[in-house]
Amino acid sequence: xxxxxxxxxxxxxxxxxxxxxxxxxxxxxxxxxxxxxxxxxxxxxxxxxxxxxxxxxxxxxxxxxxxxxxxxxxxxxxxxxxxxxxxxxxxxxxxxxxxxxxxxxxxxxxxxxxxxxxxxxxxxxxxxxxxxxxxxxxxxxxxxxxxxxxxxxxxxxxxxxxxxxxxxxxxxxxxxxxxxxxxxxxxxxxxxxxxxxxxxxxxxxxxxxxxxxxxxxxxxxxxxxxxxxxxxxxxxxxxxxxxxxxxxxxxxxxxxxxxxxxxxxxxxxxxxxxxxxxxxxxxxxxxxxxxxxxxxxxx
Amino acid sequence: xxxxxxxxxxxxxxxxxxxxxxxxxxxxxxxxxxxxxxxxxxxxxxxxxxxxxxxxxxxxxxxxxxxxxxxxxxxxxxxxxxxxxxxxxxxxxxxxxxxxxxxxxxxxxxxxxxxxxxxxxxxxxxxxxxxxxxxxxxxxxxxxxxxxxxxxxxxxxxxxxxxxxxxxxxxxxxxxxxxxxxxxxxxxxxxxxxxxxxxxxxxx
Numbered sequence: 176x177x178x179x180x181x182x183x184x185x186x187x188x189x190x191x192x193x194x195x196x197x198x199x200x201x202x203x204x205x206x207x208x209x210x211x212x213x214x215x216x217x218x219x220x221x222x223x224x225x226x227x228x229x230x231x232x233x234x235x236x237x238x239x240x241x242x243x244x245x246x247x248x249x250x251x252x253x254x255x256x257x258x259x260x261x262x263x264x265x266x267x268x269x270x271x272x273x274x275x276x277x278x279x280x281x282x283x284x285x286x287x288x289x290x291x292x293x294x295x296x297x298x299x300x301x302x303x304x305x306x307x308x309x310x311x312x313x314x315x316x317x318x319x320x321x322x323x324x325x326x327x328x329x330x331x332x333x334x335x336x337x338x339x340x341x342x343x344x345x346x347x348x349x350x351x352x353x354x355x356x357x358x359x360x361x362x363x364x365x366x367x368x369x370x371x372x373x374x375x376x377x378x379x380x381x382x383x384x385x386x387x388x389x390x391x392x393x394x395x396x397x398x399x400x401x402x403x404x405x406x407x408x409x410x411x412x413x414x415x416x417x418x419x420x421x422x423x424x425x426x427x428x429x430x431x432x433x434x435x436x437x438x439x440x441x442x443x444x445x446x447x448x449x450x451x452x453x454x455x456x457x458x459x460x461x462x463x464x465x466x467x468x469x470x471x472x473x474x
Numbered sequence: 475x476x477x478x479x480x481x482x483x484x485x486x487x488x489x490x491x492x493x494x495x496x497x498x499x500x501x502x503x504x505x506x507x508x509x510x511x512x513x514x515x516x517x518x519x520x521x522x523x524x525x526x527x528x529x530x531x532x533x534x535x536x537x538x539x540x541x542x543x544x545x546x547x548x549x550x551x552x553x554x555x556x557x558x559x560x561x562x563x564x565x566x567x568x569x570x571x572x573x574x575x576x577x578x579x580x581x582x583x584x585x586x587x588x589x590x591x592x593x594x595x596x597x598x599x600x601x602x603x604x605x606x607x608x609x610x611x612x613x614x615x616x617x618x619x620x621x622x623x624x625x626x627x628x629x630x631x632x633x634x635x636x637x638x639x640x641x642x643x644x645x646x647x648x649x650x651x652x653x654x655x656x657x658x659x660x661x662x663x664x665x666x667x668x669x670x671x672x673x674x675x676x677x678x
Contacts, residue, residue, distance in 0.1 A: 189515035196568035247566015247611020254546035264545035264569050322575035462577040465530050465664045
């Protein structure tokens, strides 16, 4: 079979081209990165060991694993540490290594009181700082790409941070259900619920603003947004990212009784919306035509 | 030291794709990989329809976003301005692909190198002699045929173009043909709003 039939697919036409370099594996890595780091971030405030361990495992297995699966040459992955000065991917890898080391040490210290107070506080601060970088760097890694209008807006890191915090709050409500720090303090549960609703509203505004900015940025941005809101991806983006991820989950959280199943359902809906956001934003990312349409260039 | 660059004359390009074929032959490119493409576009409505051709290539940008985004230093710029990829350092993360505004990079997937043009894992003699140039999972792109340029020759696409729509030369030399064409015919860079300062210009 001669494989040249791909010539007919529009690859050789002037127009917006979709990126295909980052797909589901990267989206999965991003998902676990922001979910795991967010969970650790919130759990550390409560010294909630199970949450911290779960966050570490999600980052170490889910995020790092997703990236390894994506790499064309995974055995050379360590080389990604060599350009911390200019590359957000390098900075992210450095943060992951620091986070896993300091986070694991902090968990051991919380359980055993191994470290002196000053060192213990330093380790906790380093783990939290590295965790914060993981929560936000993926947005910077995407917005660094001026090639893709949908990603290059300044709101992408804000969206990453918002999603990470939201994931962290919801997963803490799930993993920590029945734990003393929540069971004995209903006001803490209520505070986390209010925080989750506020983050959902903020996330919704951020995502809509991101789409609005992309639509006005360039032809590729306009087409990307059209794909997400009206085109082939709309049947996933609107009900999952907007509907389940923000609107339904916020309404359910507002009416939430103190029941584990309810918290699990809200977290499930939000995480489904978040995963859909990651996958669809990757799939809808498009490059502008090199000459912004040759005919217009000529005339 | 020269700073190599290229000019595309849109008036001369006839869309014959001889450049793409010469490039694939010179670089032994696997099926599905193109270092240069000639894009086409129809504009207008019957009976007033025009077809335009737009040759594209890696623009060897002065401020190459692929280079700054690359986490390993595999992408680097030679002193003569040619942007290269070191296949021994590339980890195939694809960051450079999403950073390039011109979509001029390709990651070599296993099936590209192992299945061959006719499928089934049987490579043609041409594919067999070329496969050693590539590493699966790494990113490849146009190098302005750097081996030919270092030997004082023109890139294969330029040497092959039957209409001289591609003009290659030293952009730092005021007497060079590309430099003169850029000045005389107001050469324009692709997507200047991306602030990459390409070394490829278009004239019309």
